Amino acid sequence: MEKVPLEISSQAEGEKPGSEPEEAKLQNASKQIVQNAILRAVQQVSQERKQEEECTMTSSTRLQLGVGKLTKKHEKK
Numbered sequence: 001m002e003k004v005p006l007e008i009s010s011q012a013e014g015e016k017p018g019s020e021p022e023e024a025k026l027q028n029a030s031k032q033i034v035q036n037a038i039l040r041a042v043q044q045v046s047q048e049r050k051q052e053e054e055c056t057m058t059s060s061t062r063l064q065l066g067v068g069k070l071t072k073k074h075e076k077k
Helices: 022-076
Strands: none
Touching: none
């Protein structure tokens, strides 16, 4: 996820050049918190899907192996 810089087009009166108004600082902090939360959520969903796929593949493999074993046992009789 790319970070989109927040540009401030004008400075509040009486502020030193290069300093951000308090509102802009809060806005940046809030934006960063939201971006981090979204990133964590996306990572969590991705990890859960990967785990589900691994479980599904493992279950499918077990079922296939189990069917093969049953078939072999049946053939021995």
